[in-house]
Amino acid sequence: MEFGLKAVNLSLQPRVSTMKKATWFIFLLxxxxxxxxxxxxxRINSNVIGISFRVMGTGxxxxxxxxxxxxxxxxxxxxxxxxxxxIGIPLDFxxxxxxxxxxxxxxxxxxxxxxxxxxQFVSEDCGSKYVLENLETTGHTFDSIRLVSRTPGxxxxxNIEIFRCPRTxxxxxxxxxxxxxxxxxxxxxxxxxxxxxxxxxxxxxLYGGEKVSIVYLPVNLDxxxxxxxxxxxxxxxxxxxxxxxxxxxxxxxxxPCGVQIFASEMIINxxxxxxxxxxxxxxxxxxxxxxxxxxxxxxxxxxxxxxxDLDIAGIYFRNRQDRADSTVSLKSVTVNFQTTNYAPTEPxxxxxxxxxxxxxxxxxxxxxxxxxxxxLVLSYTATPITRFRVACSDxxxxxxxxxxxxxxxxxxxxxxxxxxxxxxxxxxxxxxx
Amino acid sequence: MQVFKVYQQETLKYFHSIAILLFVTVGVSAQTKTDTxxxxxxxxxxVPTGVRVGTDxxxxxxxxxxxxxxxxxxNADVDFSRYYLAVDVGSWSRDYDNGAEIYSNNGNxxxxxxxxxxLLKDPDRNMFFLGLRYGRSKFSESLQVNKIDSMWNNNPVxxxxxxSNSNGSxxxxxxxxxxxxxxxxxxxxxxxxxxxxxxxxxxxxIPHDIPGYGRTDKNVAxxxxxxxxxxxxxxxxx
Numbered sequence: 001m002e003f004g005l006k007a008v009n010l011s012l013q014p015r016v017s018t019m020k021k022a023t024w025f026i027f028l029l030x031x032x033x034x035x036x037x038x039x040x041x042x043r044i045n046s047n048v049i050g051i052s053f054r055v056m057g058t059g060x061x062x063x064x065x066x067x068x069x070x071x072x073x074x075x076x077x078x079x080x081x082x083x084x085x086x087i088g089i090p091l092d093f094x095x096x097x098x099x100x101x102x103x104x105x106x107x108x109x110x111x112x113x114x115x116x117x118x119x120q121f122v123s124e125d126c127g128s129k130y131v132l133e134n135l136e137t138t139g140h141t142f143d144s145i146r147l148v149s150r151t152p153g154x155x156x157x158x159n160i161e162i163f164r165c166p167r168t169x170x171x172x173x174x175x176x177x178x179x180x181x182x183x184x185x186x187x188x189x190x191x192x193x194x195x196x197x198x199x200x201x202x203x204x205x206l207y208g209g210e211k212v213s214i215v216y217l218p219v220n221l222d223x224x225x226x227x228x229x230x231x232x233x234x235x236x237x238x239x240x241x242x243x244x245x246x247x248x249x250x251x252x253x254x255x256p257c258g259v260q261i262f263a264s265e266m267i268i269n270x271x272x273x274x275x276x277x278x279x280x281x282x283x284x285x286x287x288x289x290x291x292x293x294x295x296x297x298x299x300x301x302x303x304x305x306x307x308x309d310l311d312i313a314g315i316y317f318r319n320r321q322d323r324a325d326s327t328v329s330l331k332s333v334t335v336n337f338q339t340t341n342y343a344p345t346e347p348x349x350x351x352x353x354x355x356x357x358x359x360x361x362x363x364x365x366x367x368x369x370x371x372x373x374x375x376l377v378l379s380y381t382a383t384p385i386t387r388f389r390v391a392c393s394d395x396x397x398x399x400x401x402x403x404x405x406x407x408x409x410x411x412x413x414x415x416x417x418x419x420x421x422x423x424x425x426x427x428x429x430x431x432x433x
Numbered sequence: 434m435q436v437f438k439v440y441q442q443e444t445l446k447y448f449h450s451i452a453i454l455l456f457v458t459v460g461v462s463a464q465t466k467t468d469t470x471x472x473x474x475x476x477x478x479x480v481p482t483g484v485r486v487g488t489d490x491x492x493x494x495x496x497x498x499x500x501x502x503x504x505x506x507x508n509a510d511v512d513f514s515r516y517y518l519a520v521d522v523g524s525w526s527r528d529y530d531n532g533a534e535i536y537s538n539n540g541n542x543x544x545x546x547x548x549x550x551x552l553l554k555d556p557d558r559n560m561f562f563l564g565l566r567y568g569r570s571k572f573s574e575s576l577q578v579n580k581i582d583s584m585w586n587n588n589p590v591x592x593x594x595x596x597s598n599s600n601g602s603x604x605x606x607x608x609x610x611x612x613x614x615x616x617x618x619x620x621x622x623x624x625x626x627x628x629x630x631x632x633x634x635x636x637x638x639i640p641h642d643i644p645g646y647g648r649t650d651k652n653v654a655x656x657x658x659x660x661x662x663x664x665x666x667x668x669x670x671x
Contacts, residue, residue, distance in 0.1 A: 093582075119578065119637060120640075124529045124531045
């Protein structure tokens, strides 16, 4: 046991040092904080309300095409020629009531609003700001509205939801291309050129000569369980038919909309084989159930699939000097197992030719407008596959290991950037004429 | 961008607040440990040894040199060992005129709370403290607006808004120092982090500036006093 005094530091230096540091630290923070207190004068009024457009039933967003939104409180026109699922409009803070007129492609609608106006002085530079609250609707001519938040903001928030009655007489159909990448099958949106789509109950031809990937078609609501036949006269593939049955129910689902007729329990009927699409199916919802009822907004409820062209090779013409794609004018392009001429009528940078799945090589003959003729012998491995078996039974061959085994004397150094034929147009071979 | 800037400012303020508290707490914690090891523990006496009364020099300076501000503040504290009962009483008024808007306010306020001194063994009883206050203000304010709004059909706005005898209350987290300068003369500063403001105005005028608290457009406000004190001893320090 020791009885000595411990050596202690009696100096005040640590305390003075700490206090000095604290003094400077706090002083600097105060300076910084005082700088941050300067208000920003930009967009200080809280008078903007957000309005979203929705469809009754699904509650999904609805696109409203507006010629303009006006109010008697200003000469300005908001959202002139705009299509939107939601907008933000300022309220007049010099009064406590405003009425807005929506001029849209569906007609004119109005909404009357009432609110309290509070004011707060901000600074000598900014002046005052106006803060609106207790927003309420005093009238409207829309199908239905819902006040979500009674407090406007400096930017558009979610204050009001405007609902419209669902339309039950229209359905959407999408065209899709089945694809195969490696061993993964999928589909993607497909643009098709139609000569016209003619519902049998209207006789009116829609989408004549248009390139479309989604079509919006009328639903016959006049006859219960009526088979609707639609002729798809495609430029590629000829006449096709879609034959649908559905059940009609007349009921009042939404009070503002009154009694409406709804089509549900839709089924796709088989048609004669010459009029059948490669594949047709209902779109699946989030729970992997088929969407068989007509729903608004009109998301596609039926997909029409086209089988992949797994036997088509893409041959690209390239310039020998700069290795860039080269445009050529062709007289004919043929393969040794068919007589079809695959030469485009216009000058092109590429051609697409089929390969013979019954052989291990195909000879392609290319005749230019100049009279020059070249041949290209392509070898490959053709493997039968079972994907798309039901829809595309005659095209279940996968072409791989593509190679150029012989080429005309004018062709030098042909290359194979992609040795597998894909369903999507692919740059398989590059030649240098 | 505006939203981001406001958010950034708010974040910076909270960061500063936390940074100050951490700095003081860590520094003082280390100091306290040193004190503990250096001295023998004596029985703690909670009998006050003196009353310190002072005023805010910044308020006096602003009253003299800032046209839009008039105010004063008196501060007092009394010690109970390392704990201090602190009371502030003050008054201020502000007047702004930018041509289109004339704003003025005036009111009285008090704050009451406690401080904890973390320099226990300083022979001069110099003080480095953290504290908490409850503040309350009774104030009136008015805003006269005379302008034309070009957005809304050039509607003239000629309105007078006012709040009379309104009340505001809030809390403060405080920190600062008190240093003995000469005999009974002390100086120090107090930094205040003000929060939890509630007001009871019943008109359409949202308070802009509350005496004792400051501007109301942010959830947290800063305050700063640079003070001079006279300490009146009531008992000899042990």
